[in-house]
Amino acid sequence: xxxxxxxxxxxxxxxAKKARKEMDQKNEDGKGLATTGMICSVAGVIIQLLVVxxxxxxxxxxxx
Numbered sequence: 054x055x056x057x058x059x060x061x062x063x064x065x066x067x068x069a070k071k072a073r074k075e076m077d078q079k080n081e082d083g084k085g086l087a088t089t090g091m092i093c094s095v096a097g098v099i100i101q102l103l104v105v106x107x108x109x110x111x112x113x114x115x116x117x
Contacts, residue, residue: 065094
């Protein structure tokens with residue numbers, strides 16, 4: 054299910070960007086939470102991509 058993590062991470066990045074933009078327009082608080090969500094989403098996507106690459110490389114070299 055690492056692909057689900059990648060999809061959810063991308064959705065989180067999109068929502069964090071929308072939230073930051075809306076907070077800038079309406080002059081609201083909470084930018085720190087949106088930034089934290091963005092950082093966590095980006096970290097999650099990177100970790101999931103690394104897991105996929107590692108699993109694919111292990112399975113590729115095992116077949117060789």
